[in-house]
Amino acid sequence: MYRTELTYNIFSLLSIPKIHTDLLWDLSVLFGSLCILYFGFIFFFRNRLSAKSQNISERRKQLTPIISNFLFHGEDATKEENYEYVELKVEIREFIKDPINRSILKEILLDLQRDLTGDARRRLFSLYKDFDLHLDAFAKLNSWRWEIVTKGIVELTQMQVEEAYLQIKKFINHKRSVIRRHAQIATVSLKSEGIGQFLDTTRYPISEWQQIKILEILRNKKDYIPPSFGVWLTSKNKDVVLFALRLIRHYNQTDTNASVTELLKHRNEEVKQAAIECIKEFGIVDAIPTLMAAFKKSKRDTRIFILDAIGT
Incomplete structure (x- = not known):
């Protein structure tokens, strides 16, 4: 009997509370209203962004041919063409007072500079500064x-x-x-x-x-x-020394042979190896005694570089 009473008490505690029907209807209406508002906002902002994007696209289409005329305006242009050129410049200055138009013009110029060369590219750079976009x-x-x-x-x-x-x-x-x-x-x-x-x-x-x-x-x-990159072979930054060696090889700066040979005494193995590659490429015969002396103090990989350089 005690067990039956205990079971009854437990089920009483676990029983589902009664909820008024009106409250359920109110919650349903509230949830439905929130859903309508949410999807309404999404629809509104999506349309707004779409309209803005279309507006920017149309303005870009208007500006692009005008900019092209500016870029290919030659010094041999007629008086009338020069007058039109100045007029257009004034119009664009007014046009780009609007921040959106200013941004569009900048994007057009940045896109065009990738494809232009020579005089047209120089005019584009000049135009960029003329309109104070810099x-x-x-x-x-x-x-x-x-x-x-x-x-x-x-x-x-x-x-x-x-x-x-x-x-x-x-x-x-x-x-x-x-x-x-x-x-x-x-x-x-x-x-x-x-x-x-x-x-x-x-x-x-x-x-x-x-x-x-x-x-x-x-x-x-x-x-x-190029400057004489041998100046940077004494840098404390290991990467500067390595890059300087790369530049010496690229520009064939054989006047730095003595400085390159000195790097065989460098404490960094990577620098030593890069110097050996440079000695090998330039065929620095005077570096052979220094290479031989460095062989004893070098690690296995560097020794292979040295043997390769001497044997070439």
Whole structure:
């Protein structure tokens, strides 16, 4: 009997409470209203974004042919054509007072610069600065958000704004690798002396990708006269020494033979091996005694490099 009473008490505790029917209806109406509002908001904002996107697309279509006319406007143009050119410039200045139009114009110029060369590309860079779009990029450099700073550096580099050199080179040793990497590329790209500034000041490792990218920039520089990269063979940064050796080999700077040979006494095995590769490529016969002396103190892999260099 005690067990039966206990079981009854337990089932009494577990019994489902009664809910008033009106409350259930109220909850259903509330839930249904919330669903309608939710899907209504989604529909409204989706249509709004779609309309905005279409509006931007139409404005872009209007601007693109006008910009093309600017880029191919020659010095031999007639008086009437020059007058139309000035008029168009005034109209665009008014047009880009609207932030959306300004952003669209900037995007068009950034897209076009990838495909243009020669005079047309130089005119595009000039147009970018004429409309003061570079000032927007300069403002990004002062942002506290790293992604905005990066966008500013990339934009100024792509549009070859040399005036940005002094401000961008300050980011060479930035704590964020993304900013640092783009600042290094910008420094080398914007000025011929940028490579020296980069090698002099960088404190961080230089990745293989970064070296290849910088070397590509230097290759594409017109009438570029490289400095003597032997100056950086005494750098405390191992990666600077390795990159300097790579550049010495690329530019065939045989006047640095003595400095390259001295690196056989370097404490870093990777530097030694890179120096041996350089000695082998340049055929530095005077380095053979130093190679022989370094053989005893070197590790197994470096000894293989030395034997290969002597045997060649």
